[in-house]
Amino acid sequence: MRPPKVMHHGAREGVTGSCHQLWMDDHCSVLIDCGQFQGTDEKTGDDLLALDFPIEGIKALIVTHVHIDHVGRIPNLLASGFEGPILCSEPSARLLPIVLEDAFRLSISRDQEQLERYLNTVEQRIIPLPYGNWFTLHEADDAMCKVRLQPAGHVLGSAYVELEFSAPGTAEKRVVFSGDLGAPHSPLLPDLVPPERADLLILESTYGDRRHEDRSHRRDRLQAAIERALADQGTVLIPSFSIGRTQELLYELEEILHDKNESTQATRSVGEPSEAGSDGAPDIDWPQIPIILDSPLATRFTKTYTELQGFWDEDARHRMEEGRKPLAFKQLITVDTHDEHIRIAQHLTDTARPAIVIAGNGMCSGGRIVNYLKAMLGDSRHNVVFVGYQGKGTPGRDIQTHGPDGGYVELDGERIDIRAGIDSLLGYSAHADQADLVGFVTRMKEWPTEIRLIHGEDQAKRTLAEVLEAKYQEAGKQSNVVIP
The missing domain is CATH 3.40.50.10890 (Rossmann fold)
Structure with missing residues (x-):
């Protein structure tokens, strides 16, 4: 089976506007995220939420998490005529309407009737997927595609996306989209567990060139x-x-x-003075x-x-x-x-x-x-x-x-x-740093045969690519790290 075709409609040259299109066969595709450009990546005027790609053949949108740089162009996607489902984790299904309501008020209209119609459309399209379970996304005589979401540890509901492709007489291929990966020691969220394997990994690289300050303290x-x-x-x-x-x-x-x-x-129970400041603290x-x-x-x-x-x-x-x-x-x-x-x-x-x-x-x-x-x-x-x-x-x-x-x-x-x-205060970044990103790869039982680095500045991507290639060489494995 040939590798699935992937196009990047955002977060290829910067860190915002995440939007990636993957073809399940010659005619059908799926979008992973549809985010808004922000900061130095931001477009101006009417182009802020614009789509620069045709939506024909896009059967579904998969949302990795609800940050605006991953979901902010959903209103435009719907306005362009997209009629497919919006697939996301169960927590994201609860949070996404709140995010999109706020974005709609700020960017499109405060008209209550128009807002309610829009939110009703969004909520009808959302299909929550439980973590850890495979779901059939596309099925034809010559190809099948399944999807599974796994917790990404970034914000509540965040997920990395596993897509498995199969066809008669060929070996299965697995593609993983990392979305935004979380750092360890995050309050409220379980730590990230990487997938068992990936043939192709689409990996974020936001902090691919740096290490965070210790978060445990x-x-x-x-x-x-x-x-x-x-x-x-x-x-x-x-x-x-x-x-x-x-x-x-x-x-x-x-x-x-x-x-x-x-x-x-405890101080009062043993009869000690309760005056603050005796130990030098304010x-x-x-x-x-x-x-x-x-x-x-x-x-x-x-x-x-x-x-x-x-x-x-x-x-x-x-x-x-x-x-x-x-x-x-x-x-x-x-x-x-x-x-x-x-x-x-x-x-x-x-x-x-x-x-x-x-x-x-x-x-x-x-x-x-x-x-x-x-x-x-x-x-x-x-x-x-x-x-x-x-x-x-x-x-x-x-x-x-x-x-x-x-x-x-x-x-x-x-x-x-x-x-x-x-x-x-440092140590509050919700993003994985270089060590976490490398660990996401090297903790897999079967390392990816190809890694594409997205969602990062040029320096971050280049540095992360060098570190990953060195890890592959050290382990005696063939590496193919690509910056699209």
């Missing part, structure tokens, strides 16, 4: 950063993305609060610190994450069984309406009451975090803690770069001098 680093900030007796601002990062932060903040509470109770009244989640979209995702706890890892489920609420704890305050947002932001600005605020968006280029920043960046009592990558040219990058030197940032056309403290 990142909660301790988060606690230390927050304690440094709260010692200034002001508000801690954490810009965060609505899905994945926010839920991980809440999980780790609940863990910090739980440990602090147990430590306080004097912080943790039980009285409000954790404010100011993002309606993140609140919706968090509620759905909680409802999908059957897909959490063992440790997270165990906490629920103990009666803890990792994503809905007592000190968590959610802010929904705009009026409530303005009132809380003004109150914290006026009083400088110690609080932790998580708000969108993650790179400070819009959303509610901007109002907090405009009000608080000029006050040295407040602090900003970054837990995610800040893209070049974003306000977040400017604050991160110039804030420690007392510089300024422009927000909504207004110059804001930065007097607030600025801290940046």
Whole structure:
């Protein structure tokens, strides 16, 4: 059997716009993802969501996960006349309509009637596939194609895609699309387990040229950063993305609060003084610190994450069984309406009451975090803690770069001098790094005979290709690592 034909309609020359077309025979094909271009990959004007390929013969769309750079062109795909099913994991089937509703409002229309028609179409097309089971995708006299989704450990519901091709009288061929692979030690999610084999592997390479900072102690680093900030007796601002990062932060903040509470109770039970600061740590009244989640979209995702706890890892489920609420704890305050947002932001600005605020968006280029920043960046009592990558040219990058030197940032056309403290935590990337990507390959029982590297900058792809080729050579295996 000849290798299946694959075309890349995005994430070939950059890291966004993931969209790949694989032919199951001469006339029928399947799409894996249909994502929006972002950042330096972004198109302009009417081309932002445009499709530059014909949809004839595309029988199904498989979604690896619900990040906008993997699903953002679905509205255009539907508008172009695509009538096939949208296949995804069970958690993604719950999360995808929320993502697409928000994207529709921002990019297409806020008309409620039009939105409801669109969402009804989306929900009718979605077919959830349980992890780990094979499903027939295409069947003809001369060819068959089956699909299986496996957890990818990136965000809740993320999957890598296995496609198995068979034809009479020929050996089966297996193609694997990695989607976005997750890093180990992720709160809530089980660690990634690679496939047994692949003849052709389409592999992401976002961090193919670097290693992440150790993730196993990142909660301790988060606690230390927050304690440094709260010692200034002001508000801690954490810009965060609505899905994945926010839920991980809440999980780790609940863990910090739980440990602090147990430590306080243990101290009191043995009659020792309960004064904070005796060990050199800042004097912080943790039980009285409000954790404010100011993002309606993140609140919706968090509620759905909680409802999908059957897909959490063992440790997270165990906490629920103990009666803890990792994503809905007592000190968590959610802010929904705009009026409530303005009132809380003004109150914290006026009083400088110690609080932790998580708000969108993650790179400070819009959303509610901007109002907090405009009000608080000029006050040295407040602090900003970054837990995610800040893209070049974003306000977040400017604050991160110039804030420690007392510089300024422009927000909504207004110059804001930065007097607030600025801290940046590494170890929060949801992507696999170079070692994880290589491990995805070398932990297979049968290594791929061909690897195509996508979803990465040129340097990342070239570096990862060199490392993989060296691993193959070291193992005495023939390598064919391709950059399309």
